[in-house]
Amino acid sequence: MGDNTLVLGHRVSEWCGVAPVLEEDIALANTALDLIGQTTLWLNLAGEVEGKGRDADALAFRRDVWDFHNVLLVEQPNGDFGQTIMRQFLFDAWHRGYLTALTGSSHTQVAAIAEKSLKEVTYHLERTTDTVIGLGDGTEESHKRMQSALDRLYPYIGEMFFKDAVDEAMISEGIAPDPTSLRAAFDSLLDEVLAKATLTRPDGTFAHKGGKSGQRHSEHLGHILAQMQWLQRAYPDATW
Numbered sequence: 001m002g003d004n005t006l007v008l009g010h011r012v013s014e015w016c017g018v019a020p021v022l023e024e025d026i027a028l029a030n031t032a033l034d035l036i037g038q039t040t041l042w043l044n045l046a047g048e049v050e051g052k053g054r055d056a057d058a059l060a061f062r063r064d065v066w067d068f069h070n071v072l073l074v075e076q077p078n079g080d081f082g083q084t085i086m087r088q089f090l091f092d093a094w095h096r097g098y099l100t101a102l103t104g105s106s107h108t109q110v111a112a113i114a115e116k117s118l119k120e121v122t123y124h125l126e127r128t129t130d131t132v133i134g135l136g137d138g139t140e141e142s143h144k145r146m147q148s149a150l151d152r153l154y155p156y157i158g159e160m161f162f163k164d165a166v167d168e169a170m171i172s173e174g175i176a177p178d179p180t181s182l183r184a185a186f187d188s189l190l191d192e193v194l195a196k197a198t199l200t201r202p203d204g205t206f207a208h209k210g211g212k213s214g215q216r217h218s219e220h221l222g223h224i225l226a227q228m229q230w231l232q233r234a235y236p237d238a239t240w
Contacts, residue, residue, distance in 0.1 A: 002042030003070035006060055007221065008091060009035030010228050011078060020081050027127065031088070034120040041113045061232035065222050072211035073156035075220045079149065082135055082142065086149035089128035093189050094160045095121050097182045106174035129193055136197025143198065150194075151202050158207020161186070 013032035019025035043056035054062070073091060078084045099121055102114035135142040161183045170176035194201055210216025231238060 002039050002046055002056075002059070003068050004074055004091075004095075005035040005042065006039040007068070007070045007224060008074035008088075009033075009039060010224055011074065011076075012084070012088070014078055015084065024081070028084075031124055031127075034124070038113070038117045038120070041116070045109050045113065057232070061229045065217055065225060066214060068211075068217065068221065068225075069214045070211055070221075071156070071159045072208050072218055073153065073160065075211065075218050075224065076153065076156065077220060079152075080145055082145035083149040083152065085128055085131050085135065086146060087153055088124070089132045089193070090153060090157060090190075091160075092121060092125040092128050093186055093193075094157075094182070096125050097185055098160075098177070098179070101177035101182065105176060110175060132193055132199075133197045136194075136199045146197065147199050150199055154202040155204075155206050156208050157186075158205070159209045159212055162207070162209055162212060164213055 009032045012028050012035065015025065015028040016032070017025065019028055039060065040056045043059045047054040047056065047059055073087060076083075076087060078087075096118065099114045099118040103111055103118060105111040105114065132146065136146040137143070161179045163178060163180050167176065167179055171178050191201065211218075211221075
């Protein structure tokens with residue numbers, strides 16, 4: 001969870017100062033800040049559970065690509081504004097469903113983080129839903145760009161609902177939900193939004209995998225980490 005929000009938060013922050021209009025610049029910057037704030041909560045908990053003295057900063061800035069377990073969707077380039085919004089919408093739709101389930105976690109800290117994060121993510125989803133509909137059912141140009149974004153990003157959806165051995169262990173302990181159980185609600189929301197946006201869901205069931213398990217990442221993650229981690233790599237333990 002922390003790797004998802006860390007990587008996506010950094011990606012979204014790349015729009016700061018260059019968004020199409022001032023309102024979107026502020027909205028995207030605030031979204032990035034929310035995601036980074038959630039990252040701190042998740043990675044501090046991960047460090048505590050790990051028990052090796054690593055905090056959120058150490059986990060964010062001192063790990064290499066193969067140690068990250070984010071889904072591949074969040075690594076994908078911003079592209080144009082439409083692609084950024086489509087990527088955010090797809091993630092938000094999954095994120096809200098997963099956080100909602102996590103509020104009932106048997107792990108009290110996981111449940112507390114999920115409850116706090118859910119308030120922010122609910123707003124994120126409302127905003128991206130409205131924007132996807134507005135752009136999809138907007139001009140000929142905006143519609144074309146949103147359909148292109150959906151076509152490009154759709155193959156990355158499946159990984160968010162893929163179940164592995166880690167999921168099985170958490171399910172057995174009541175810590176987290178079965179991710180496959182969340183797909184139906186996600187698909188229902190996606191169909192509803194795409195219909196209003198006059199966008200067509202791509203055919204096919206192929207799904208890119210590997211990021212969540214840490215087995216395979218796209219080339220983009222290495223570039224993200226090179227930019228995000230350079231200060232701590234160049235000046236270890238630097239403080240303001």
